[in-house]
Amino acid sequence: MVLFALVLAVCGGAVVTTAVFEAIDAARPFEVQGTTVTAAADVLRGGTWIGALERLAVFGALAARWPEGVAIVLAVKGLGRYPELRAQEETARAHPGELRSGAAERFIIGTMVSVIWAVACVYVAFAPYVVGER
Template identity: 40%
Template structure:
């Protein structure tokens, strides 16, 4: 699973760096791509992933990371490529999982550092699993947000070209989403699945007053929407439900990978 771990780390870093430069998305995406590709080479060297199978899978990881960055940038600037971006990421993950037998386990300086660090949790864990968990954590941040936005745009709940958005009436999603996913992943890894379900329920409670207020104002909002100045309540509800379920699926998928790997 070392190839999958590197893919998740690279994609997570790519999106994390890209998200930091919101005023210049193209430059941010380029910088993120460079960081992601550099992380692949650096981790491969530090982990002694130099077998022929490793090299082949590292090529897949690099191509997937680059394709993801390009297609996400294209999708965010137009009303296309959302499905292609998601398919590229899914294909890359699928290939690295299907051919994971070709990949070597993480060793070399990285494994020795984990053992030397003196941190009991790091020393006791398998190095490959440690890198995988790092990748799963990173993908809960900006990558999770990117996946949610792509699905929302694909379903029509979000317009990537701008204009009045349902998101304008539900603030804080880009911050609450990563926090929620990290909580679900962390609690799930700790065996506290019930506590993770409480986090999911809490989001509904937090958003309920906003949805209720929007419902009371629906007639006025829908009238304004006809003038192109606001999104009607049905769009807000759709945005909330689709965004929430996709966000939860991202966290649960990461949790499943962590348990199966």
């Protein structure tokens, strides 16, 4: 069950995160082409792989009963993406009339969905063991 939950966390998280992005974009049908949350992937290259590694690390940290590891994963991810997000913000400030890419929103939404999915998978895998300890 644990191995199944791990695979579900890593691989299934990409499907869930993509579905959330598509749902957000569908809720805003009048957005200009290229400014959708889905289109922001062009700015945040490698997001699929980073998300998979993030879910793997979150799953591993929680499976090892080390919740502090989740904070470390999020800190490393945030620091790693900071230069790209900062550059986008500076571009938006320098050209106020231009449309924003939505990269920051994609980063936050993707991270939260990804982490919540990984935590849910850990719960599915380990809930029977934790419940039995009480």
